[in-house]
Amino acid sequence: MIPSPTICRFALAALLGVVACSARASAAESNDAAAARGAQIYAEQCASCHGAEGQGVPSEYPSALTGDSSIGQLTEIISETMPEDDPETCQGKDAEAVANYIFETFYSEAARLRNRPPKIGLARLTGDQLRQSLADLYARISGGSWNHDERGIRGTYFDTPNWKNEAKKIERTDAVLDFDFAHEGPGEGIDPAEYYIHWAGSLMADRSGEYEIVLRSTCSCKLYLGSSDRMFIDNHVQSAGRTEFRKRIHLTAGRGYPIKFEFTQRKRKTDQPPASVSLSWVPPGGVETVIPQRHLISASYPAAFSLQTKLPPDDRSYGYERGIEISRIWDDSTTQAAVEFSKLVADELWPLYERKNKKKPNENRARLRSFLAEILSTAFRGTLDDATRKVYIDKQLDATDDDAEAIRRVMLLALKSPRFLYPLLDTNRSPSQQAANRLALVLFDSLPADEWLLKKISKKELDSPSQIEQAAWNMVNDYRTQAKTRDFLTHWFEVAGGDEISKDEESFPGFNKAVVSDLRASFDAMIDEIVWSEPSDYRQLFQADWAFTTPRIAALYGDAWKPKDAAGEEVDSQKNGQEQNRLTASVSAPESHLGLLNHPLLMSKLAYYQTTSPIHRGVFLYRHMFGRVLRPPNAAFSPLNADLHPQLTTRQRVELQTNEVNCQVCHDKINSLGFALENFDAIGRFRETEKERPIDARGSYEDRNGNKVEFKDARDLADYLVNSEDAHRAFVEAAFEYFVKQPIGAYGPDKLSELTERFRNSGFKVRDLIVWIAVTAATEPLTNHQET
Known part of the structure; x- marks a missing residue:
């Protein structure tokens, strides 16, 4: 009897299923064998230098063996350079096996999150947070x-x-x-x-x-x-x-x-x-x-406080400021800050409060007790219970009849208290209070002191995510958020430091401190215009075809930087001395303005005294713009003196210095990005030639997935940054950790991907991203995450 077609199909499907299962079983056995082989090779050839779990060995390689290279890139590195004393020991399948083992066990981001999930760490106020918190504490009485x-x-x-x-x-x-x-x-x-x-x-x-x-x-x-x-x-x-x-x-x-x-x-x-x-x-x-x-x-604001006490710098080893170091210097500076602030509370705020509340009863110094309770409940980020009120207010007032002395005692005690200095010690507060505390900390670097926000706390109107998001939208356009955003972007672009930028006067006449000062103002103004305009478009950081300029900038950088009015006509701004620093817009050819990517402040910062530095520019792009990891160099790096090779272009000189195989492990990534900005000289002027030769601005980048893209110049690079998933993730992660000052992974292993996708879907609105970051920090439960 001839089998029916249906029976044949079932038989064939069953046969294919058996084959597939057998193939999967064989592949699994092969993978297991490769994994075992990789583990064995690592233990025999790598662990003595890198540690059994890739944690590093102080006497050999103190840095942990972590990063973001693909398995293919790791395989290539191992094949070419490892072990260092005999690089040919581990080749082919062995190199691939150990690369897979390292990647899956402890190297990759997923492995790191699995092995040691990040947590929200308890931290003190940073210097900026202390300044802003005291300013808002003052404004609670004086008015915002x-x-x-x-x-x-x-x-x-x-x-x-x-x-x-x-x-x-x-x-x-x-x-x-x-x-x-x-x-x-x-x-x-x-x-x-x-x-x-x-x-x-x-x-x-x-x-x-x-x-x-x-x-x-x-x-x-x-x-x-x-x-x-x-x-x-x-x-x-x-x-x-x-x-x-x-x-x-x-x-x-x-x-x-x-x-x-x-x-x-x-x-x-x-x-x-x-x-x-x-x-x-x-x-x-x-x-x-x-x-x-x-x-x-033109408006006259209420009296304001600005702390004059000098504060020590905060730890920035993670790329953002963290309040983790407790030292004698920090303790002394917070004491001095408390003394400075308490004097103005006694001299200015208390008389102001008395004038406003002179009709209120004052039995047993009731007005002073009420005044101090209002300040302390703001400083402690929540309502005072009876025990706290007794320790911080009643006992201090009972100890002296002098109101000014009592105020100073209370304020010194309060401002040195962990209740003020450690903002995350609020897990016993109401959900609305905790949400407001997080919103103020993330967006303002401060504490809740605005009347409208305090009313929402008292009415429990911050208990839901939608209520929290509405409050965040009310706060995002505030000058304090604008200032923090500007500060974030100047740090992300590595131009925030106050270090002096100087160049060889003979090579770059006219480049002086006045021009650098104008360039800083130009950079800041451009950030504000891009972020706080209606589109708030991240892509304009790399694609804006305009910039803010001054007559001093235009005189040095040429026609592309001449001020123009709304109709595109040149503006004569040199009527008198005060106009020299007046910022106006400049629009020109695409190669002259690539958003902030080729801004002269950045280009001159990432360059040497006389020449460009593709290495500095490449490291900046790789680490900041793409958020990638580079291991520290094995030895101190000294650039080749340009005078020793006068016939070579900067590109040729850098290629000569970094062509050794161990150098190429990193410099293949670094140089290929930095070369794309070679059309901009050591002060950021556009150029087409160097040493009478055409500039070679070709470059490339290999993303986290191993895909390689080629650039012919800076414009190509800028356009790629706009569309790169690596760049999007880098920006979101950097923004989150700068605003929240905690690792984004502590808010969930998928939080970075979620926020990045939402950011893309919004049309890359920076302002929206800031709101979502604040809402994430304010809605995430904290109790089970804190490290003490």
């Missing part, structure tokens, strides 16, 4: 600032030597404080022999650090900074012949500091000197310049 669009400082001009409403002649917003009234006076209807000008507004810094304020005036004047009652420079009684005053102050980014300036021209019987005034500053690492309009806000 708000976003205000009008830039400049508000001036009121009087035809008398003091404020008289009937003598008011002019009211306007002045762009900057830089006037030479000479003998003509400040305006129509005002007697040039006698007048008074009152300027008021707020001052805001892009970067935290020490600023030198420089006031020049030929007339009587008084400058208040930080408070309308806090005298900063007093020349009310003019010093004979003295017209310049300098004073230093630490300003914190994202804060508006009220500024008031009173200028008086007095009538004199004898010769009257010409009237002039200017207000300048020297920003951190910068040069003296008239305080630009973009740093002046």
